[in-house]
Amino acid sequence: MTGEITAKSARAESLVTRYRGLICDLDGVVYRGASAVPRAVETLNRVTASGVPVVFATNNASRSPEHVGDHLHKLGVAPHGWSVVNSSQAAAAYLAQRLAPGTRVCAVGGPGVARALSEAGLTPVRAADLGGTTVEAVVQGLGSDVTWTELATVGYLAEAGATWVATNVDLTLPTPYGRAPGNGALVALVQTATRALPHVVGKPRAALFELARSRLGTDRRDTLVCGDRLDTDIAGANSAGLDSLFVLSGASSLQDLAFAERPARPTYVATDLSGLLSPALPVHTTSxxxxxxxxxxxxxxxxxxxxxxxxxxxxxxxxxxxxxxxxxxxxxxxxxxxxxxxxxxxxxxxxxx
Known part of the structure; x- marks a missing residue:
């Protein structure tokens, strides 16, 4: 859709009106921990009220979509016009296409991992409950209570031939106190002890974007991605053939953006989500x-x-x-x-x- 935008028409309409659906990241874009990012909630409510549906697509696999939805409601996000998908669901969908219904899968991470596996018709088993039984696969996602024993179990299972699926490989996660280790840091820790490699389903891989776009029911040209990470949200949007808005409210800085390589350059840039309501030219316009x-x-x-x-x-x-x-x-x-x-x-x- 970008190539059809002229300088005159771009100045005449707000960014979001050029699209029929929005795929929006959460951490660093809508909230940081328990607090909303300034102007994010008001903007989202105006977007959904205008008839543009939103799918919140997050690499953070630690919580179920319902839990995330409750958090959004408490922040003041309107109750209609949006849904949530996470990388745990993308991992479960990947395995459900390859394993028989009811197959046992080890779930490592927050409750969102096990919940997604159950909803996909698989049987989640925690590392502590494995005993001497075998599993066909192991899903590793982020969780604040993940232990050394669970990480070691991921490595043992992967070395033994189980399919190892990582929900995402984000090295850091924005919090109100600064950057914290993300799932990618924990995946890297496991990789130091095994020769196996995980199959990654979260951003910047296409699986999560395709899952979100299927929820929206939109074509690629009519879908806009909004995120705060160049290496996941923006690089992933580009690889999936989607336009993107990069916001400076989260993990990446202005200097990061300025020196970004071509595969990680967004279509648009704004300080925060309120940029959706502002008329703006694509960043690459060089008039x-x-x-x-x-x-x-x-x-x-x-x-x-x-x-x-x-x-x-x-x-x-x-x-x-x-x-x-x-x-x-x-x-x-x-x-x-x-x-x-x-x-x-x-x-x-x-x-x-």
């Missing part, structure tokens, strides 16, 4: 009015005034154009910190500008 000069410090030179949303897009477009042309752009933290403060992405420290 002269979208570009800034590179200053003597080899980073975009910021004007003294201007709308932050448009300046954000211009910074990213400028750096991508420079890098693609073989020009040098500085990765020094100091200048990029000043740009982020200028755009309101971080709060300046007392006594600084």
């Amino acid at each position: 002269p009015d979208c570009l800034l000069e590179l200053g003597p410090d080899a980073v975009p030179r910021m004007p003294g005034a201007g709308e932050n949303g448009k300046l954000l897009q211009s910074v990213v477009t400028t750096v991508w154009a420079a890098l693609d042309a073989g020009r040098t752009v500085s990765g020094e933290v100091g200048p990029w910190g000043r740009i982020e403060r200028r755009l309101g992405l971080v709060q300046p420290a007392p006594g600084t500008r």
Whole structure:
């Protein structure tokens, strides 16, 4: 759908009205832990009220969709117009296509893992309940109570020939206190002790996007992905042939975005989900009015005034154009910190500008 958008039409309508369905990440996009990301809930309620359905697709496999739904309700998300799918469901769907109904599968992770296996017609078994019995497969997902014994069991089973499915391989997870180890960190730990490799179903693999899009009932060209991780949400959307909106409210920074390789570059960028309601051009638009000069410090030179949303897009477009042309752009933290403060992405420290 991107190729059909002209500069004039892009400025005349909000981003979300160009699509018939939205696949939206959760952690770092809608909430961080128990708290909502600013402007996220209000935006989502306006989107669903306008008739655009939303499927929340998350790599976090620790909780069931119902549990996630309860959390969203408590945050104030309207009760209709959306549903939740997670990587546990994608893992269960993968195994259900390959195993007989009722097959025993070891479930490691939060309650969402076992719940998804049961709903797919398989029999989940916790590591502690295996005893001397065998299982055909093991699903490893994130859980705050995952133990060393469970991780060791994943390795034992994989080495013995069981199908090892990892719900996702996100190395970190955003929390109100900062980044915490994600499921990918635990998968990597198991990999140090086994020669087996897991089959991964979560983002950036296509399985979760296809599951979400089937819920929406939309074509690829009519589906927009929104996320905060370049390596999962955005790279996955690109590989699945879907347009994407990258938001700077979660795991990846403006500097990460500016230096992103082509496979991880989004179609659009915004500070947070409210960008769905703003008219904006695709980030890769390189018309002269979208570009800034590179200053003597080899980073975009910021004007003294201007709308932050448009300046954000211009910074990213400028750096991508420079890098693609073989020009040098500085990765020094100091200048990029000043740009982020200028755009309101971080709060300046007392006594600084």
